[in-house]
Amino acid sequence: xxxxxxxxxxxxxxxxxxxxxxxxxxxxxxxxxxxxxxxxxxxxxxxxxxxxxxxxxxxxxxxxxxxxxxxxxxxxxxxxxxxxxxxxxxxxxxxxxxxxxxxxxxxxxxxxxxxxxxxxxxxxxxxxxxxxxxxxxxxxxxxxxxxxxxxxxxxxxxxxxxxxxxxxxxxxxxxxxxxxxxxxxxxxx
Numbered sequence: 001x002x003x004x005x006x007x008x009x010x011x012x013x014x015x016x017x018x019x020x021x022x023x024x025x026x027x028x029x030x031x032x033x034x035x036x037x038x039x040x041x042x043x044x045x046x047x048x049x050x051x052x053x054x055x056x057x058x059x060x061x062x063x064x065x066x067x068x069x070x071x072x073x074x075x076x077x078x079x080x081x082x083x084x085x086x087x088x089x090x091x092x093x094x095x096x097x098x099x100x101x102x103x104x105x106x107x108x109x110x111x112x113x114x115x116x117x118x119x120x121x122x123x124x125x126x127x128x129x130x131x132x133x134x135x136x137x138x139x140x141x142x143x144x145x146x147x148x149x150x151x152x153x154x155x156x157x158x159x160x161x162x163x164x165x166x167x168x169x170x171x172x173x174x175x176x177x178x179x180x181x182x183x184x185x186x187x188x189x
Contacts, residue, residue: 020066020074020105025123026112031057032104032121033086036131040148044138053090054104058082060114062107063089066125069096074105101130162186 033055036042043051054063054077067073073096077089103125104116115122117129162168162175168186175185 020064020072020115020125021113024113025115026108027121027123028112028114030060030106030108030114030116030121031086032106032116034104034116036133039143042133044135048135049092049094050133051090051092052077053088055086055088056106058084058087059108059110060087060106061109064105065091065093065102066105067093067095067100067102068130069100095133095135098136099132099134101127101132103130 034041034053041053045051052065054065056063063077064074065077067075075091075093077091079087080090081088103118106114106116108114115125115129117125118131119129122129162185165186169184171184172186173180173183177183177185179185
């Protein structure tokens, strides 16, 4: 790994080509999940920091976010959970500018280097492969944390009482019968 990084152009013909790894980058079929518009992946807080999460396939051993604000800041994400299908990575970070760009780098268990940008796995990160975070314009949805993982119920009034037989349609099931998946009993309260 390279310990010092620069956002200088590494190839004059490929403007803003970002290189984090020394050597080859592997283009393969890797499964990463990230959506900047989904709070479970990208959640700015009222304090100004951002809780960022990404999911990867189990064959990934390290993940970095490559933040470009004043300088290139590679930040290694922490593995916080895993299943047979995914590894779950997260980091809490502060962007140093109102408008910052970022992408991801990863390393497989076989020591293969991987870049992940807006269109998926790539052999380098170009300007079109970066997510752009504008802290002044990003729409924050203040959804309370208790909502996530909660059980929501739908109430079907037609299951409770038939208050007016005149409103009951002809195809309604008799009121005393067991409910069925597609049956309608004619309740109106």
